[in-house]
Structures are given as C-alpha cells and as structure tokens.
Amino acid sequence: MKGHRLYIDGEWVLSDSEAFFDVVNPSTGLVIGRMSKAGADETKRAIDAAAEAYKKWSVTPPNERGAILRRAYELLMENKREIAEAMTLEQGKPLKEAEGEVAYAASFFEWYAEEAKRIYGETIPSWYMNKRIMVLRQPIGVVAAITPWNFPAAMVTRKIAPALAAGCTVVLKPATQTPITAVRIMALLEQAGLPKGVVNLVAGPANDIGEALMKDTRVKKLTFTGSTEVGKLLMQQAASTVKKVSLELGGHAPMVVFEDADLDKAVEGAIATKLRNCGQTCISTNRFYIQESISQEFIKRLAERLKTMKLGDGFEEDTDIGPLIDNKSYLKVKHHIEDALKKGAVLEYGGGLKHVGATENGGYFIEPTIISGICKDMIISTEETFGPVIPILTFKTEEEVILAANDTNYGLAAYLFTESLARSMRVSEALEFGIIGVNDGRPSTAQAPFGGMKESGIGREGGKYGLEEFLETKFISMAL
Numbered sequence: 128m129k130g131h132r133l134y135i136d137g138e139w140v141l142s143d144s145e146a147f148f149d150v151v152n153p154s155t156g157l158v159i160g161r162m163s164k165a166g167a168d169e170t171k172r173a174i175d176a177a178a179e180a181y182k183k184w185s186v187t188p189p190n191e192r193g194a195i196l197r198r199a200y201e202l203l204m205e206n207k208r209e210i211a212e213a214m215t216l217e218q219g220k221p222l223k224e225a226e227g228e229v230a231y232a233a234s235f236f237e238w239y240a241e242e243a244k245r246i247y248g249e250t251i252p253s254w255y256m257n258k259r260i261m262v263l264r265q266p267i268g269v270v271a272a273i274t275p276w277n278f279p280a281a282m283v284t285r286k287i288a289p290a291l292a293a294g295c296t297v298v299l300k301p302a303t304q305t306p307i308t309a310v311r312i313m314a315l316l317e318q319a320g321l322p323k324g325v326v327n328l329v330a331g332p333a334n335d336i337g338e339a340l341m342k343d344t345r346v347k348k349l350t351f352t353g354s355t356e357v358g359k360l361l362m363q364q365a366a367s368t369v370k371k372v373s374l375e376l377g378g379h380a381p382m383v384v385f386e387d388a389d390l391d392k393a394v395e396g397a398i399a400t401k402l403r404n405c406g407q408t409c410i411s412t413n414r415f416y417i418q419e420s421i422s423q424e425f426i427k428r429l430a431e432r433l434k435t436m437k438l439g440d441g442f443e444e445d446t447d448i449g450p451l452i453d454n455k456s457y458l459k460v461k462h463h464i465e466d467a468l469k470k471g472a473v474l475e476y477g478g479g480l481k482h483v484g485a486t487e488n489g490g491y492f493i494e495p496t497i498i499s500g501i502c503k504d505m506i507i508s509t510e511e512t513f514g515p516v517i518p519i520l521t522f523k524t525e526e527e528v529i530l531a532a533n534d535t536n537y538g539l540a541a542y543l544f545t546e547s548l549a550r551s552m553r554v555s556e557a558l559e560f561g562i563i564g565v566n567d568g569r570p571s572t573a574q575a576p577f578g579g580m581k582e583s584g585i586g587r588e589g590g591k592y593g594l595e596e597f598l599e600t601k602f603i604s605m606a607l
C-alpha cells in the first residue's frame with residue numbers, strides 16, 4: 128500500500144520515526160492509504176524551511192508570484208478528475224461533487240493570481256507640511272494553515288492562495304482523515320514552479336503539530352478551519368506569541384422561508400445547503416424556519432424531492448449523497464435525531480440509519496431526514512448536527528423569526544427565501560451572520576468574503592478581504 132510522504136523544504140520525506148497513520152475510505156471502512164506521521168520535530172523543520180524561504184518569496188515580484196498561482200490553477204483544472212477521485216476515496220463525497228470542489232479549489236488560485244498584483248498602499252495628507260505619510264502593505268511572515276476534512280481541497284487553497292499572493296510562506300497541516308488530497312495539491316504546486324520551502328506539508332496528531340506551530344515565534348499568523356472548540360484552544364495558544372488569527376469555525380445556520388417565497392426555489396435551496404457533502408458543511412442549514420401557512424406544503428415538496436436522491440458510495444454513477452466521515456459523526460447525528468424524537472418531534476421523512484462498512488471505521492450512511500415539531504430543549508435546536516437532518520420549525524411573523532434566527536452564539540451563514548425585494552434587504556440587514564444567501568442555498572465563491580460573526584470565527588477568506596488577513600500595515604512618517 129502506498130505510503131504518502133511529508134513535504135518539507137522541497138523534499139518528499141518520511142518522518143523521523145518512519146511511522147505512518149492509516150487513511151480510511153468512509154464508504155467502506157477499509158484502509159486506502161498510509162500517510163507519514165509527523166510530530167513536533169518535523170514541524171519545526173517545516174517552520175525552519177518556511178522561515179528561510181520567506182526571505183526570497185516575500186520579495187519575489189508580485190507578477191511572478193501571480194504567474195505561479197495561475198499555473199497552479201491550470202494544473203488543478205487539468206488534473207480535476209484524478210484529484211476528485213483521491214478525494215472521494217478518502218472523504219466519501221460523490222465524485223461529481225468532488226469534481227465541483229476541485230474546480231472551487233482551483234478558483235482560489237485563479238483569483239489570487241490576479242490579486243497578488245494589486246496589493247496597494249496609500250498616502251495620507253499630513254497636517255504638518257514638512258511631513259509625508261505613507262502606508263505600506265507587507266506580507267505578515269510564516270503562516271500556519273490548519274485545514275479540515277470536509278473540504279480537503281478547497282480549504283487548503285482558500286488559505287494557501289492568498290498567503291502566497293501576499294508573499295507569505297506556509298506550513299500546512301491537513302486533517303488526518305484527508306491528507307492525500309493535500310499531498311496531490313502540493314505535488315501540483317511543485318510542478319507549477321513554487322520554490323522550495325514556500326509551502327510545506329506536515330500531517331499527524333493535531334496536538335503535537337498544533338502546539339509546535341503555535342509556540343514558535345517565527346510563525347506570525349494562524350489560519351484555521353474547524354470546530355469552535357478547537358478554534359478557541361488554538362486562539363489561546365496563539366495568544367502566547369500574539370499571532371494574528373483567522374478562524375472559520377462552527378455554524379448553526381437558519382434558513383427562513385417566507386410565505387411569499389417561490390417554494391420550488393426554496394426546496395432546491397434547502398437541498399443545496401443541507402445535502403451538499405451530506406450536511407457536513409459549516410454553512411449547512413441547521414434550523415429551517417418555515418412560515419406557518421406554507422409549512423405543510425414545503426415539507427411535502429421537500430420529501431418528494433428527497434425521494435429522487437440516491438444515498439451511496441461516492442463512486443457509483445448516480446450517487447447524490449455519500450456517507451458520514453466516521454463513526455463519531457454517525458453517533459452524533461443519530462443522537463440528535465433520537466433526542467428530538469424522544470422529546471416529541473415528528474418524523475416526516477427518512478430516519479433510516481445503516482452501517483454497511485467492512486469495519487467499524489466507516490460505512491455509515493444516514494438517510495436525508497425531515498423532522499418537525501422542534502422545540503428549544505432538543506439538542507438539534509442549539510448544536511450543529513453536521514449531517515443530513517432537516518429540522519422544521521414554524522413562525523408567524525418576520526419580527527419573531529429574526530429574533531429566533533439570531534438567538535444563537537453562532538453567526539456564520541443564514542438563508543432566506545422570499546420574492547419581496549424590500550423584505551430580503553430588511554431581513555438580510557437584521558440577521559447577525561457573516562454570510563447571507565437570499566434565494567441562494569450555495570453562496571460560497573472565491574470572490575466574496577467567507578467567514579462568521581460571534582463564535583463562528585474571526586476574519587474572512589476569499590476576495591480582497593482574504594488577502595488582508597496575510598498582510599501587515601506599515602506606516603512611514605517622513606520628515607522632509
């Protein structure tokens with residue numbers, strides 16, 4: 128079985144211990160690859176390499192940095208199928224969805240290839256006529272990028288592309304469940320002509336690698352996507368050396384469907400937000416607020432649409448929904464459904480759970496499930512489920528639903544469906560979330576700022592905002 132290597136200072140290397148960890152196919156529970164297991168020592172060497180490479184990369188002309196990013200975009204698109212296959216194998220999402228993710232991942236290289244050339248400073252009129260004030264934007268330094276398993280390609284490029292455009296160098300730690308997609312992307316970056324040490328990849332136990340990254344004073348910036356719990360811990364560790372942080376954390380997205388909505392659009396929107404990646408998306412809707420007068424019709428149409436969707440192995444031609452990532456996720460989703468039903472919720476559709484894996488490590492499938500009659504004491508109404516469960520709540524008025532939707536510590540994404548322009552503007556402005564989808568269940572795109580308010584995170588990824596995260600602001604006061 129192929130053993131994948133770490134990438135440090137332009138070399139594909141094994142860890143000192145020569146130990147590996149297994150990578151499992153979530154559809155079958157079978158081991159499909161092995162990844163070299165790094166720890167603190169390998170991480171330190173990766174930081175050494177990134178710090179050394181920074182000296183040249185940070186002063187490489189922006190158009191040259193941009194040209195490498197552009198080439199990385201082209202290579203990712205040329206190798207879309209092969210990377211998608213690696214992703215489906217280690218992550219489980221249907222192959223057509225994985226191909227979509229590779230294109231999404233590539234779009235960050237495409238966008239930041241251009242942005243690299245547009246890092247503008249400023250001059251400010253001084254109140255003292257013998258002085259000139261200049262503001263420069265400079266790369267922040269070595270970046271620690273820690274990425275999740277749910278989007279093994281796009282979360283890597285959403286971090287690496289703006290960092291490289293800014294002139295930063297990177298130590299990347301991909302999730303242990305999905306390191307192979309990241310290895311493939313690294314190989315393409317190497318092929319695109321990225322100089323050695325500019326991006327380094329270490330995979331292994333989060334505690335050892337995370338701690339080594341956070342305590343090193345040469346690492347100036349942390350960019351992390353993952354749970355709110357781990358984000359808080361990393362933020363504490365980053366505080367010891369006052370690193371700049373951007374955190375893209377958990378969500379508890381509401382989707383509000385008003386009675387003046389186009390119901391077919393709302394049903395498609397619900398599917399897009401909830402069933403993409405089997406509901407394992409930070410911006411997945413976790414609370415569906417449907418105006419009372421249309422709730423039965425919405426449930427009926429949604430259930431009819433769900434009947435047409437196929438659950439299965441991501442490699443089967445017509446699969447729409449893949450497995451959950453592992454047993455822990457399965458137990459959590461199962462618990463959310465059972466807890467709601469025990470406390471009086473009504474099962475409207477689905478509810479089927481099955482384990483078809485050859486081992487306990489994978490093969491966990493949950494049917495898309497609609498439950499209604501959700502009330503506040505059910506876990507599902509306060510915690511992120513990260514699975515294909517659609518909890519329905521009803522409401523009477525706009526004011527009431529805005530209060531309910533905002534009643535959470537999370538603030539990543541929210542969705543609303545209405546045909547009224549005035550209402551869409553009014554409600555968008557009132558919702559306390561970083562991303563609002565108006566009649567749109569899939570708002571993510573490379574050009575726009577992705578990120579959350581409250582405990583859903585700090586900072587933004589994507590667009591010109593994503594670049595800001597990797598830049599320092601320097602003010603020069605020049606007396607003439």
Ligand code: SIN
Binds near residue numbers: 281407409410
């Ligand atoms: C995420 O779930 O963290 C990312 C989803 C997206 O980019 O749309």
